[in-house]
Amino acid sequence: DAGVTQSPTHLIKTRGQHVTLRCSPISGHKSVSWYQQVLGQGPQFIFQYYEKEERGRGNFPDRFSARQFPNYSSELNVNALLLGDSALYLCASSLFGTQGTRSTEAFFGQGTRLTVV
Amino acid sequence: GNSVTQMEGPVTLSEEAFLTINCTYTATGYPSLFWYVQYPGEGLQLLLKATKADDKGSNKGFEATYRKETTSFHLEKGSVQVSDSAVYFCALSEGYDKIIFGKGTRLHILP
Numbered sequence: 001d002a003g004v005t006q007s008p009t010h011l012i013k014t015r016g017q018h019v020t021l022r023c024s025p026i027s028g029h030k031s032v033s034w035y036q037q038v039l040g041q042g043p044q045f046i047f048q049y050y051e052k053e054e055r056g057r058g059n060f061p062d063r064f065s066a067r068q069f070p071n072y073s074s075e076l077n078v079n080a081l082l083l084g085d086s087a088l089y090l091c092a093s094s095l096f097g098t099q100g101t102r103s104t105e106a107f108f109g110q111g112t113r114l115t116v117v
Numbered sequence: 118g119n120s121v122t123q124m125e126g127p128v129t130l131s132e133e134a135f136l137t138i139n140c141t142y143t144a145t146g147y148p149s150l151f152w153y154v155q156y157p158g159e160g161l162q163l164l165l166k167a168t169k170a171d172d173k174g175s176n177k178g179f180e181a182t183y184r185k186e187t188t189s190f191h192l193e194k195g196s197v198q199v200s201d202s203a204v205y206f207c208a209l210s211e212g213y214d215k216i217i218f219g220k221g222t223r224l225h226i227l228p
Contacts, residue, residue: 004160033215042121042206042218043161056215090160092216106216108153110160 002026004093004109012115013081021076021112025093031055032074033106034066035090043090049074050096078114086116119144123207123219130197131227138192138222140181140207148209150174150183150190151216155204164192164205199226 005024013019025032031050035043048056049068063079072093078085092106123140130136142150152164152174165174170185179194190207207219 035216040220042208042220043216045215045217048215058215092161105163105166107163108161 004091004107006089006091006109006112008112009110010113010115012117015081015083015116017081019078019081019114021078021089021091021114023074023076023091023093023109025072025074025091026107029093029095029107030072031094031096031106032068032072033092033094034074034076035092036060037088037090037111039087046076081116083116086114088113119148119209119211119217121207121209121217121219123205123222125220126204126223127225128222129225129227132199133196134226136192136194136197136201136224138205138207138224140190140192140219142188142190142207142209144188144209144211146211148211150181151208151210152179152181152190152192153206153208153218155206155221157203161206197224197226199228202226 007022033048034046037043045058046060047066052068066076068074088111090111091109094106120143149168151166153161154164155161165176167174167183170183173182181190181192204221204223206221208216210216
């Protein structure tokens with residue numbers, strides 16, 4: 001079975017541009033989460049989507065947005081890119097999310113390396 | 118708010134040495150605790166987890182015990198290998214897959 005797949009793997013953008021990152025979860029997984037990992041730091045939670053609805057949001061500006069499609073794939077959009085947005089963007093999928101119970105295991109993709117110049 | 122603090126690296130050990138990476142957490146509820154590993158050029162992999170106090174997570178010779186009284190989840194391995202060289206992240210989750218990570222500890226194992 002394919003794991004979590006993210007595209008593209010690497011991307012270079014200019015300040016002020018817009019970027020869209022894509023994530024396909026493991027087949028059957030309905031929950032997708034996005035994380036930003038700046039070099040030398042741990043990943044920071046950005047969004048979580050379950051059944052196409054936003055269920056959690058981290059401390060990121062409104063320039064960051066996301067959505068989940070009927071096939072449970074997801075896009076992360078970042079507008080007006082800043083140099084500080086350069087990072088590895090990780091997507092994670094899980095079977096159910098928590099929904100009031102203990103979380104099921106989250107599986108991570110290999111990430112999209114975004115460089116803003 | 119919830120947070121995770123882990124020992125800073127890099128940690129350099131010789132092969133077959135004993136490993137401890139310290140991790141403490143702050144949480145308002147009863148989180149699940151995790152150790153993730155990130156090998157060079159790869160994404161995050163779950164190494165082990167514990168969902169309640171006194172649980173011991175174990176995998177690939179690594180162990181960590183959920184200590185509520187000391188709010189700790191230290192990672193240990195009795196005999197490390199060169200292939201264990203990676204970055205290790207301690208993490209917690211209180212729900213909805215929002216995982217809070219520590220800053221990571223880079224581990225170098227010398228042959």
